Amino acid sequence: xxxxxxxxxxxxxDIDVLRGFERKTLKESPLNILxxxxxxxxAFDTGAKKEVDPFTESSRRNTAGGMESRWSKYKNFCxxxxxxxxxxxxxxxxxxxxxxxxxxxxxxxAVTSDEAAQITLMQQNEERLRSKIxxxxxxxxxxxxxxxxxxxxxxxxxxxxxxxxxxxxxxYPAQFIMVLELVEIFGKMVYKRIxxxxxxxxxxxxxxxxxxxxxxxxxxxxxxxxxxxxxxxLLQTTFLKxxxxxxxxxxxxxxxxxxxxxxxxxxxxxxxxxxAFLIYTIFSLKxxxxxxVFIPLFTSYVRHLLHLKNGSFKRQYxxxxxxTFEKYVETHKPALSFFxxxxxxxxxxxxxxxxxxxxxxxxxxxSFILSVFLEELEPKFVAKNFKVILHIIDHSxxxxxxxxxxxxxxxxxxxxxxIEGVLDVMNLIWTRMKEFKSIDDFIYVAxxxxxxxxxxxxxxxxxxxxxxxxxxxxxxxAAREMTYNYSQGVRSLTKKLTTSVMDCIFSTVKSGQNFHVxxxxxxxxxxxxxxxxxxxxxxxSRFILQDVxxxxxxxxxxxxxxxxxxxxxxxxxxxSVLSPPDIVAQTNKTIEWFLYHxxxxxxxxxxxxxLLSARTAFPTSNSLLAAIAEIALRLCTQAVNQKVxxxxxxxxxxxxxxxxxxxSLPDPLTRAKLYIDTSNVALIAGVTSFxxxxxEEFTKSxxxxxxxxxxxxxxxxxxxxxxxxxxxxxxxxxxxVRNLIKAVMNISWKDEEPIVFALESIIIVGHMxxxxxxxxxxxxxxxxxxxxxxxxxxxxxxxVSNQMxxxxxxxxxNYRKKGVVVQKKxxxxxxxxxxxxxxxxxxxxxxxxxxxxxxxEMLGDGAGDEIMTSTGAHLEKAFNGVxxxxxxxxKYFSSE
Numbered sequence: 001x002x003x004x005x006x007x008x009x010x011x012x013x014d015i016d017v018l019r020g021f022e023r024k025t026l027k028e029s030p031l032n033i034l035x036x037x038x039x040x041x042x043a044f045d046t047g048a049k050k051e052v053d054p055f056t057e058s059s060r061r062n063t064a065g066g067m068e069s070r071w072s073k074y075k076n077f078c079x080x081x082x083x084x085x086x087x088x089x090x091x092x093x094x095x096x097x098x099x100x101x102x103x104x105x106x107x108x109x110a111v112t113s114d115e116a117a118q119i120t121l122m123q124q125n126e127e128r129l130r131s132k133i134x135x136x137x138x139x140x141x142x143x144x145x146x147x148x149x150x151x152x153x154x155x156x157x158x159x160x161x162x163x164x165x166x167x168x169x170x171x172y173p174a175q176f177i178m179v180l181e182l183v184e185i186f187g188k189m190v191y192k193r194i195x196x197x198x199x200x201x202x203x204x205x206x207x208x209x210x211x212x213x214x215x216x217x218x219x220x221x222x223x224x225x226x227x228x229x230x231x232x233x234l235l236q237t238t239f240l241k242x243x244x245x246x247x248x249x250x251x252x253x254x255x256x257x258x259x260x261x262x263x264x265x266x267x268x269x270x271x272x273x274x275x276a277f278l279i280y281t282i283f284s285l286k287x288x289x290x291x292x293v294f295i296p297l298f299t300s301y302v303r304h305l306l307h308l309k310n311g312s313f314k315r316q317y318x319x320x321x322x323x324t325f326e327k328y329v330e331t332h333k334p335a336l337s338f339f340x341x342x343x344x345x346x347x348x349x350x351x352x353x354x355x356x357x358x359x360x361x362x363x364x365x366x367s368f369i370l371s372v373f374l375e376e377l378e379p380k381f382v383a384k385n386f387k388v389i390l391h392i393i394d395h396s397x398x399x400x401x402x403x404x405x406x407x408x409x410x411x412x413x414x415x416x417x418x419i420e421g422v423l424d425v426m427n428l429i430w431t432r433m434k435e436f437k438s439i440d441d442f443i444y445v446a447x448x449x450x451x452x453x454x455x456x457x458x459x460x461x462x463x464x465x466x467x468x469x470x471x472x473x474x475x476x477x478a479a480r481e482m483t484y485n486y487s488q489g490v491r492s493l494t495k496k497l498t499t500s501v502m503d504c505i506f507s508t509v510k511s512g513q514n515f516h517v518x519x520x521x522x523x524x525x526x527x528x529x530x531x532x533x534x535x536x537x538x539x540x541s542r543f544i545l546q547d548v549x550x551x552x553x554x555x556x557x558x559x560x561x562x563x564x565x566x567x568x569x570x571x572x573x574x575x576s577v578l579s580p581p582d583i584v585a586q587t588n589k590t591i592e593w594f595l596y597h598x599x600x601x602x603x604x605x606x607x608x609x610x611l612l613s614a615r616t617a618f619p620t621s622n623s624l625l626a627a628i629a630e631i632a633l634r635l636c637t638q639a640v641n642q643k644v645x646x647x648x649x650x651x652x653x654x655x656x657x658x659x660x661x662x663x664s665l666p667d668p669l670t671r672a673k674l675y676i677d678t679s680n681v682a683l684i685a686g687v688t689s690f691x692x693x694x695x696e697e698f699t700k701s702x703x704x705x706x707x708x709x710x711x712x713x714x715x716x717x718x719x720x721x722x723x724x725x726x727x728x729x730x731x732x733x734x735x736x737v738r739n740l741i742k743a744v745m746n747i748s749w750k751d752e753e754p755i756v757f758a759l760e761s762i763i764i765v766g767h768m769x770x771x772x773x774x775x776x777x778x779x780x781x782x783x784x785x786x787x788x789x790x791x792x793x794x795x796x797x798x799x800v801s802n803q804m805x806x807x808x809x810x811x812x813x814n815y816r817k818k819g820v821v822v823q824k825k826x827x828x829x830x831x832x833x834x835x836x837x838x839x840x841x842x843x844x845x846x847x848x849x850x851x852x853x854x855x856x857e858m859l860g861d862g863a864g865d866e867i868m869t870s871t872g873a874h875l876e877k878a879f880n881g882v883x884x885x886x887x888x889x890x891k892y893f894s895s896e
Contacts, residue, residue: 067287067342071280074338075181078173082331083126126168126175133159133178140182144189153222153235156186160231163270169317173331176273180234187238190219194245216245230270233261237278241285255282255293263300269331271304276335279342291347298343299358301336305329306363309399326399329368336369340376349381356388365392367400374408379415386413386425394432403441406432410448414455422456430465439476440497443469447503454511459521462508466524469504479530498536501528505540514553515544516560526563538574541567545590555598561610564594569617572624588623595627602642604635604650608657615661622667629665629674632658633681640685651685659694668704669711675701676718683724686779692728695721695736702743712753715744719757719764724782733783733793734800737765741804752826755815758808759834765801766841769794801842808834809854816858831855832871839878844885856892868893 136159143152159182166172194215223239226232236258243254258278265271275297282289313325344352356373359365370392374382382389386409393405410429419425429449436442446469453461473479477493493501508525512518518525529540544567548555555561568591575584595614600607611628618624636654644650655678662674675698682691698718705711718740727733744757768784787793812834816827834855842848859868872893879885 066345067280067284070338070341071284074276074334075177078177078334080174081334082173083171123168125165126171129162129165129168129171129175130178132162133175133182137182137185140186149193150222152186152189156182156235157226157228157231159183160234161228163230164228166269166316169269169320169323169328169331172269173273173334176270180273180277183234183238186235187241190239191242194219194242199245212245213247216242217247220246220249229261229264230268230274233258233265233274234277236261237274237281240281251286255289259293259296262297265304272301272332272335272339275301276338279339283342283346287346291343291351294339294343294347294351295354295358298339298355299362301339302359302362302366302369305332305366305369309366309397326368329399332368333372336372337376340372344376344378352377352381353385356385356392360392360395365396367393367396367398367402367405370396371400371405371408374405374412377412379412380417382409382412383416383419386419387428390428390432401441402432403436403438403445407445407448410445410452414448414452419456423461426453426457426461439472440494442472443493443497444500447500447507450504451507454507459512459518462511463522463524466504466508466522466528469501470524470527473501473528473531477531492533493531498532501531502536502540504528506543509544509547514551515548515564516553516557519557519560519563534570534574537570541571542587542590545571545594549590549593552597555594556600558606561598565610565613565617568594572618572621588621591618591624592627595624595631602644604639604644604654607635608632608653611657619664620666622665622670625661625665626667626670626674629658629661630677632661633677636681636685651687652690655682655685655687655690659690662697668701669706669708669714672698672701672705672711673714676714676721679725680721683721683777683780686777688726688780689728691725692731692736695725696739699736699739699743703746705747707747707749707753711747712757715740715757716760719760722764723767724777724780726781726783726786732796733787734765734768734796737761737768737800752815752830755808755811755830758804758811759830759837762801762804762808763837763841765797765804766838769797769801805838805851809851812855812858828859829867831858832867836871836874836878839875839885844879844882846884849884849888852888853892856888859892 136155140152140155140159143149143155159179163176163179165175168175194212197212197215199212219239219242223232223235226235236254240251240254240258243249243251246254255278262271262274262278265274278297279294282293308328309325313328317323317328343355359369370389374389389409393402393409396402396405406429413419413425426449429445429452433442433445433449436445446465450462450465450469453465477491505525505528508522509515509518512521529537532540545564548564555564571587572591575587598607598610600610611632614628615625618628632654636651636658639647639650639654658674658678658681662671662678665671665674675694679691679694679698682688682694695718702711702715719737722736722740725736727736741757741761745754747754768782770784783793812827812830815830835852838848838852872889875885875889875893879889
């Protein structure tokens with residue numbers, strides 16, 4: 001039989017077959033009884049007891065809302081944040097930004113032997129106190145279990161006396177809270193014991209079993225016998241919850257007794273902590289208690305602190321090395337913050353005004369107390385009383401620097417919903433900022449003021465203010481190396497000031513409708529960036545680029561695009577091989593968003609210049625280079641669709657840019673994809689030389705790509721592209737097909753991929769031999785058009801298809817030997833696909849039927865009845881009117 005008789009013949013058919021969690025609350029105890037005095041022994045008589053609901057206390061305390069939570073945070077902070085550290089008493093001249101542990105070690109190295117001995121004594125004293133308090137806690141628990149109540153009082157009283165030890169001042173807040181926790185435990189034990197006894201409505205002195213009145217009276221008498229004032233005040237405070245059982249005392253009398261006693265503490269460290277404990281106890285028991293109690297407690301503390309500052313502190317701690325009053329008052333801050341926080345939360349505006357008036361009238365206002373006030377006051381109150389607070393700041397002492405107070409004042413104003421006289425407020429603050437002796441203070445306060453102006457004023461005032469900031473920066477600080485002629489200063493910004501400059505930028509960017517609007521109205525923002533160090537500039541770059549993505553706008557302004565490209569480059573250069581993969585991916589995604597959204601409109605030359613700059617800025621990023629090449633291809637397609645002038649030059653320039661960009665991509669799969677995309681776009685643009693060259697480069701690059709399903713998809717795309725890709729003059733039109741097939745067959749595939757590709761190549765070649773229903777691209781003739789009717793073209797095509805068919809059948813036969821699953825499932829599926837596809841593409845003759853019969857023999861029972869039926873129906877249509885084909889269908893695909 002001749003070759004022509006055995007060869008498959010391509011049909012003139014259409015190409016439509018191608019692929020392409022209610023808290024329960026309890027009522028307050030109704031006990032409100034008159035009681036009488038009995039002996040101590042009777043007070044400890046066990047007598048008759050009654051069951052008490054364990055939730056009574058907690059339910060009453062929970063009525064105070066967030067009081068319990070704030071108290072818990074306060075105690076936890078004191079316990080965790082205060083201990084004796086060398087850096088609190090000895091300062092190193094070395095300026096470092098390391099951990100506290102490093103600073104402590106440097107301070108230890110800097111001190112003299114005498115100073116080191118003092119610090120060691122304080123640390124040893126702290127350890128002894130910790131150990132003693134922990135030991136007393138165990139003793140108290142054991143005495144409670146043994147019922148030794150008198151000894152319990154002695155133990156707690158003795159523990160409270162430890163608070164007179166102020167040899168380790170930086171440890172005192174934690175020291176106080178550790179003792180206070182024992183006091184609170186003791187108070188709960190006493191309350192539980194008293195509440196367990198019945199309440200007598202008659203003469204409770206005649207009750208033989210003992211009553212709550214008797215016990216409460218006895219405990220009250222015993223606690224009042226405590227000789228030292230501080231332990232007695234703590235015990236009386238924790239006993240306030242038991243006053244409801246007292247026959248003679250009222251809650252108000254007991255509170256007033258403690259308040260009066262606190263004045264006697266003098267100016268010791270314990271005073272503010274006792275005040276905080278008293279306020280917590282009062283308002284957790286009686287949330288609606290009159291708030292007048294705050295004023296005498298507050299004013300007495302103000303006087304005591306003033307006494308401390310004026311000499312008492314130096315006399316008490318003169319032996320400690322480099323221990324300042326500023327450092328000392330920081331130990332008061334947690335308790336003072338809690339006290340003022342409750343005063344602000346529970347009290348009303350007249351109470352706060354009264355407190356501020358008393359505070360100002362006592363003497364020189366304490367900047368320390370004022371700073372805590374500014375942290376806790378409601379912004380709305382601060383806004384309405386701005387001038388009063390500013391006046392107090394002007395006349396306060398220097399313990400807390402005035403710039404720090406101004407900073408906190410502005411920070412509070414920012415949170416206010418509205419400000420009366422916005423510009424007046426700004427001008428008053430500006431006047432004081434100009435009086436600062438240090439430029440550092442000016443820059444520090446500039447950050448919140450920028451945010452204030454951005455919130456309440458127009459962009460004009462932001463730009464005006466920031467221009468002044470930039471001018472001062474130029475005169476006093478050095479800009480980055482790339483702008484060395486830009487400034488007159490030589491020193492760099494400190495970390496604190498760098499943060500302030502960054503905050504100015506952040507506030508300005510946030511205030512605008514978008515970054516383009518900000519840039520147009522507030523040009524000073526770019527000048528601010530010149531004074532930032534590398535790491536800060538990276539953070540600013542990330543923030544601005546994310547802001548651009550969150551508040552998009554047309555990216556068509558050249559200046560804005562240039563600035564954003566520079567910020568993108570800075571952000572990209574911050575990455576290294578040690579950068580976490582998620583950070584790298586997020587950064588690339590941010591930059592990609594910017595690159596894709598740049599739009600120069602019809603000015604393609606400007607867009608191409610931008611892409612050239614972008615390629616230089618990101619030379620090693622696979623994803624960014626790929627995005628740049630894809631943008632060039634997109635521009636090329638747009639140019640074709642818009643029919644721009646000089647289209648031939650424009651398209652060739654863009655294709656050349658993409659063509660030379662692709663080889664620099666590190667990832668071989670991405671390179672392969674882009675080569676195919678370039679070839680595709682080149683065809684659309686009618687530049688067949690670029691199309692063919694890109695396809696050749698794709699074929700060469702395939703060998704470097706690991707075999708993955710993603711690669712196979714790309715290869716199938718390439719195979720389909722060959723339908724419309726014309727061969728250059730003098731080149732075999734099927735050479736690209738053969739080269740692609742060879743490249744695929746040389747890859748070590750794990751499964752059936754080469755068999756599938758062989759089949760699809762047969763089908764594609766068949767379509768390439770058709771002479772009707774041609775897929776066309778405007779102004780591009782595919783090979784079947786160029787060689788229409790050429791017998792040599794047909795001969796070569798049939799030769800390729802027959803060789804590949806033989807190869808396909810051979811590979812499919814060998815594939816059957818891999819196992820039962822393959823034989824029963826995979827092979828039949830491939831065979832059915834081949835039969836259906838070949839019948840669609842090639843002429844039904846003896847050569848085709850012989851090949852289809854070979855494939856049908858491989859079906860067995862694995863194809864399934866449903867597939868066999870549907871395939872048979874398909875073949876009947878394909879072989880409609882062809883007797884040879886109908887006999888084949890009847891033999892292999894008949895329902896019988």
